[in-house]
Amino acid sequence: MKLTKEEYKKMKDRAILNFGKADYRLFFSPSRINIIGEHIDYNGGNVLPCAIEIGTYALVKPAVRDVIRLRSYNAQYYKEVLIGSEFNPNNKWINYTLGMINAISESGYEVGGLEGIIYGNIPTGAGLSSSASLEILIGKIINDLYNNSEISMKDLAVLGMKTENDFIGLNSGIMDQFAIAMGSSGSAILLKTGTLDYEYVDADLGDSVLVILNTNKGRRLVDSKYNERRAECESALVKLKPKFEIENLCDLTEENLEDALSVLDLENERRRVRHAVTENARVQKAIEAIKNSNMEALGNLLNESHYSLKYDYEVTGDHLDAITAAARKAGAFGARMTGAGFGGCGIALVKKDELDEFKKTAGRLYKEETGLEVDFYETVIGSGPCELEVERWEY
Ligand code: GLA
Numbered sequence: 001m002k003l004t005k006e007e008y009k010k011m012k013d014r015a016i017l018n019f020g021k022a023d024y025r026l027f028f029s030p031s032r033i034n035i036i037g038e039h040i041d042y043n044g045g046n047v048l049p050c051a052i053e054i055g056t057y058a059l060v061k062p063a064v065r066d067v068i069r070l071r072s073y074n075a076q077y078y079k080e081v082l083i084g085s086e087f088n089p090n091n092k093w094i095n096y097t098l099g100m101i102n103a104i105s106e107s108g109y110e111v112g113g114l115e116g117i118i119y120g121n122i123p124t125g126a127g128l129s130s131s132a133s134l135e136i137l138i139g140k141i142i143n144d145l146y147n148n149s150e151i152s153m154k155d156l157a158v159l160g161m162k163t164e165n166d167f168i169g170l171n172s173g174i175m176d177q178f179a180i181a182m183g184s185s186g187s188a189i190l191l192k193t194g195t196l197d198y199e200y201v202d203a204d205l206g207d208s209v210l211v212i213l214n215t216n217k218g219r220r221l222v223d224s225k226y227n228e229r230r231a232e233c234e235s236a237l238v239k240l241k242p243k244f245e246i247e248n249l250c251d252l253t254e255e256n257l258e259d260a261l262s263v264l265d266l267e268n269e270r271r272r273v274r275h276a277v278t279e280n281a282r283v284q285k286a287i288e289a290i291k292n293s294n295m296e297a298l299g300n301l302l303n304e305s306h307y308s309l310k311y312d313y314e315v316t317g318d319h320l321d322a323i324t325a326a327a328r329k330a331g332a333f334g335a336r337m338t339g340a341g342f343g344g345c346g347i348a349l350v351k352k353d354e355l356d357e358f359k360k361t362a363g364r365l366y367k368e369e370t371g372l373e374v375d376f377y378e379t380v381i382g383s384g385p386c387e388l389e390v391e392r393w394e395y
Helices: 005-019 094-106 132-145 153-168 175-181 221-242 257-263 267-291 295-312 318-329 350-370
Strands: 025-036 046-064 069-070 078-084 113-120 187-192 199-203 208-214 334-337 345-351 373-376 386-388
Touching: 005 046, 005 069, 005 113, 025 132, 025 175, 025 208, 025 267, 025 295, 025 345, 046 069, 046 132, 046 175, 046 267, 069 094, 078 094, 094 132, 094 153, 113 132, 132 153, 132 175, 132 386, 153 175, 175 187, 187 267, 199 267, 208 318, 208 350, 221 257, 221 267, 257 267, 267 295, 295 318, 295 334, 295 345, 318 334, 318 345, 318 350, 345 350, 350 373
Parallel strands: 069 113
Antiparallel strands: 025 046, 025 386, 046 113, 046 187, 069 078, 187 199, 208 345, 208 373, 334 345
8 A cells, every 4th residue: 555646746835835845755654463472572582573565744944943744634633742742642643743743852963853644554543653653753763854864774673662551651662663674574573572683584375365454343441451561570580580580581491381370470461471482382383384375384383372461361352353363264264363452453374375265254154243445455575664756746
């Protein structure tokens, strides 16, 4: 879903109307799916996300003073904020912009004002990380406009996470920002969140494709439940550390898992730890399955991941359960929720030549169960943020 000439023209007209004629620059930042390794990026686990070609665009120019004036093309929403100002819930999505610019400034880099139009083709509230897409987009713009691109993409990812944690108040891990900032066309990223070491994994799925399944059920309670899960993991870790030589829950292995569980007195903590350890092991198995072109094995791992997130981590919810069940019945090798959960999107591994039939059947089954339609998007694994040439559209 690349920007079309028509969409560009609309952004440009809107920019001129709001901010006058100028040499606007066009930037893009992708969104992400996570193939596997869910809710373990804050437990030192390995995760396997990838950037996808759906994302956020900005047509911007520097502003003279330290002011951010942006209009969302989608929401027809205009906001003006001063760099350095505090989080304000009324500022809605501009908070991600402000938080990111503040974080860049606090780490000693140059920042400056921005004026322009933001346009995204990420389905809203779908859990494909529109917030991280916006943070990294703004990071890329500030980097290119005010810092000669000196800030590394890895550092921008860290600053994006800092924005979520310290400015927005979501204690997220770094997976989303990292996947978006470091995205590489055709590759998933094996990110070791304990060290931030990473490697690209060729995500060639042969005759199969990962399909994004949008439940069209907005995510509910995601921030509070997310922070609650993280706190449960931290409390389990405090109890386990004196008995095991570990820094993070994912330093435990499937071999010492039972011993670890016997130390924990609370059932919910035992479940969270079981999820973290088994999910971490599944990531490695999934990489093997991809390397061996074994789609049955990969599909089974996606299913196991979903069940672990449903029963042990308790973050799926009726709609994600229904859509993944429908996908399995419709012939997918496997399916799971992706992202934080509590609504949003799932992914399914499907044979390319069965795609049309799959969509029909999965869509029908899901509608029978929930009354809602499914939106399907084929995953195209794209690269990280970039500036786009606009000359070809300017005649
Ligand atoms: C959200 C967070 C990520 C990660 C996922 C769950 O997307 O932003 O850091 O924890 O949930 O895997």
